[in-house]
Amino acid sequence: MNSISPNLNLMIKACEKASKVIIRDFGELENLQVSKKGPKDFVTKTDKRVEKILIEELSKSKKNYSFITEETGKIINKNKDIFWIIDPIDGTTNFLHGVPHFAISVALQKDNEIIIGLIFDPIKNEIFYAEKNNGSFVNNNRVRVSKKTNIDECLFASDNDGIKSIYPKLNLRNTGCAALDLAYVGCGRFDGYFHNKINLWDIAAGKIIIEEAGGKVNNIKHFNINKIDIRAGNPNIYEKMMRKLVNF
Numbered sequence: 001m002n003s004i005s006p007n008l009n010l011m012i013k014a015c016e017k018a019s020k021v022i023i024r025d026f027g028e029l030e031n032l033q034v035s036k037k038g039p040k041d042f043v044t045k046t047d048k049r050v051e052k053i054l055i056e057e058l059s060k061s062k063k064n065y066s067f068i069t070e071e072t073g074k075i076i077n078k079n080k081d082i083f084w085i086i087d088p089i090d091g092t093t094n095f096l097h098g099v100p101h102f103a104i105s106v107a108l109q110k111d112n113e114i115i116i117g118l119i120f121d122p123i124k125n126e127i128f129y130a131e132k133n134n135g136s137f138v139n140n141n142r143v144r145v146s147k148k149t150n151i152d153e154c155l156f157a158s159d160n161d162g163i164k165s166i167y168p169k170l171n172l173r174n175t176g177c178a179a180l181d182l183a184y185v186g187c188g189r190f191d192g193y194f195h196n197k198i199n200l201w202d203i204a205a206g207k208i209i210i211e212e213a214g215g216k217v218n219n220i221k222h223f224n225i226n227k228i229d230i231r232a233g234n235p236n237i238y239e240k241m242m243r244k245l246v247n248f
Contacts, residue, residue, distance in 0.1 A: 002137065004129075004131065005116070005131060006061075007062070007116055008116050008118065008131055010060075010061060010062065011058070011106050011108070011116065011118045012118065012127065012129070013057065014053070014054050014057035014058050014106070015054070015104050015106060015118060015127070016120075017053055017057055018050045018053040018057070018104060019104065019122035021046065021053060022046065022050055022089065022095075022102075022104070022122050023122050023123070025042070025046040025049075026095060026098075026100070026122075026123065028042075029042070029095075029096075029098050030098065039096050040096065043089070043092050043095055043096050046088075046095070047070070047071055047092060048071050048088075050088035050089060051070070051072065051086060051088040054084075054088060054104070055072075055075070055084075055086070058084050058106075062084075063077070064077050064079040064082075065077060065079050065084055065108075066080055066083045067083060067084045067085075067086065068083050068086070068200065068201060069084075069085075069086040069087075069088070069201065070087045070088060070199070070201050071088065081110060081111050081112075082108070082109070082110045083108070083109045084106060084107070084108060085105075085106070085108070085109055085114075085200060085201050085205075086105070086106050086201060087104070087105040087199075088104060089102050089104065090104075090105050090177050090178060090179040090180070090202055091175075091176050091177030091178075091179070091180065093176055094175075094176045094177060099176070100123040101123075101175055101177050101180065102123075102176075102177050102180075103119050103120055103121045103122075103180050103183070104118075104120045104122065105117075105118070105119050105120075105179040105201065105202065105204070105205045106118045106205060107207075107208065109204065112221065114132075114204050114207055114208045115131065115132045115208070116132070117129065117130050117205030117206065117207065117208040117209050118205055119183045119205050119206060119209065121180060125139075126138055126183075127139055128143075128183040128186060128187065128205075128209055129209070130186070130208045130211075130213070132208065132212070133212075134212065135213070136186050136187070136209050138183075138187050143186060143187035143188065143213055144187075144188060144214050145185060145186060145188055145191075145210065145214050145215035145233075145235070146190075146191045147188075147234065147236065148191050148234060148237060149236040149237065151170070151240045151241065154170070154171060154191035154192065154237055154241075155171050155172075155173065155189075156170045156171060156172050156173070156192045156193065156194070156233075156241065157172070157173050157175060157181035157185070157190045157192075157193045158172055158174060158181075158193065158194050158195055159178070159195050159198075160174055161196060162194055162195055162196070162248065165247070165248045166244060166245065169244045170192075170241070170244055178193075178195060178198060178202040178203060178206070179202060179206055181193050181206070182203060182205075182207070182209065182210060182232060183205075183206055183209055185206075185213075185215060185232055185233065186209040186210045186213040186215060187213065188213075191234050191237055192232060192233030192234065192237060192238070192241045193206075193230070193231075193232045193233070194230065194231050194232070194241070194245055194248065195230050196229045196248065197229065198228050198229075198230055200220075200225040200226070200228060203220070203228060203230050206232075207220065207232070214234075214235065215232060215233060215235065215238075216233060216234070216235045216238040217231070217232040218231040218232070231245065
């Protein structure tokens, strides 16, 4: 196993603990399809529970770090330059419908730069992670972005708006989970990803995973954290992809 920092180790442990709630609740969904309240309230509760566990676990040994989270928003602690960025369940619609494609996403940002990212798919038991200047990994195996150069042979991911705007110029998928789309670019399953007006917590971990895997991501710093236009891909096809996205 490659050596990892105490912070990344803490993130992995926190995600493993939180994932137990996700797996249990995901198994419960079938019983809920018939209930009056329906699954939507249930998913919101799961989201909040998972976020609470992550915040508690990450705060145990790093009491002063601040947070940016999907459910709670900003939590400013003593250390205002270091933030945990958390999306407790990215892909809640998939979760809601019993589709096993969603993930926990946690990143660590220091002085406005993302230095660690972790995306944990609890159902497929895949942990994607990266630390600045230390490479990208899936379950302890080093990964790289794809080497494809012919854009017609590439597979890209986006959301519905991206697909409506760009198809058939590119071969596209909408999986319903931005975090995993980015993780998949990082390990070469997808060749590129683009999405407009996305939240920081959806993409923070994926950004560093792609960069540390040798991929290219646009500069997201000048965007509002709730309205980020992200472009990511393997470096051979990044510019070719950008030319296709010129009006998007």
